[in-house]
Amino acid sequence: MAVYAPIDVKLPKKKDDLVVIKLEEPKPKPEEAIPLQSAKTPTAKGPATQAAPSAPTAEEWAFASKYTLKNSKGYRHSWGKQVRSMMGTAVEGADQGQVRFRIEIAPNGSIIQVDTLWKTSDKAEQLARKAIGSMPSLPPTPTGKPLIFEKTISFSPFANDDSPIYSNDCLPDPPAFNNPFAWDGKSQQEIKQNKPAEQLSPVALAECLKQLPQDSMEALAAHDQRQLDQWRSSKSKQGKQ
Secondary structure (H helix, E strand, C coil): CCCCCCCCCCCCCCCCCCCCCCCCCCCCCHHHCCCCCCCCCCCCCCCCEECCCCCCCHHHHHHHCCCCHHHHHHHHHHHHHHHHHCCCCEECCCCCEEEEEEEEECCCCCEEEEEEEEECCHHHHHHHHHHHHCCCCCCCCCCCCCEEEEEEEEECCCCCCCCCCCCCCCCCCCCCCCCCCCCCCCCCCCCCCCCCCCCCCHHHHHHHHHHCCCCCHHHHHHHHHHHHHHHCCHHHHHHHC
8 A cells, every 4th residue: 555745835925815906086077067167358447536525505605795804704705716716627646736825805806915935736726727717706704804814625536525513613712822931131031921711702603503504414524534533643653555
């Protein structure tokens, strides 16, 4: 009987078969496709403009021709508004600016003299003087005397309404301040007291109050804006830059 010895056969180990499955990303349906955003062409911003205000109405001139307080305050305002209304639209740019005049008006409303005190725009002065030269006939001055005053005309798209308020016109003007310690070096030294403000009598105050009109909301808003612009601290703007 034949005896067979066991044969040690080493079979090579098989590597684990790796199956790689590549999944294709689903394509979006036509209705789910994301549209491409079209590039927008930036539009150039034009300069700022401000149309000329309307001329004073007949009612405004009627009031102005009778209002005597504060150097004929209503007449001075209507005169400036009449001039600005004839200057046309103000456009942002080199021509915008201001001009300040010293005006003298005769008792009959005719203009005697107009002097330029200062200006920031030649165009503003040119248009203002052209308007002054072609102004319609004005009513007589409220006091029956020559009216002399200074007025700034703003020819700018950023100018605010300059309508005055009249509610404080019966209050006396504060006296001019004088340095009580001023000394000429020759006379005897003394501390000069400033004069107190003059007070109206009850009768004069009652008569004065009769002239006061009711201030419009536009005039009050313009007055508040002017006060804010005048007293706003430059430091408060630093945090906004």
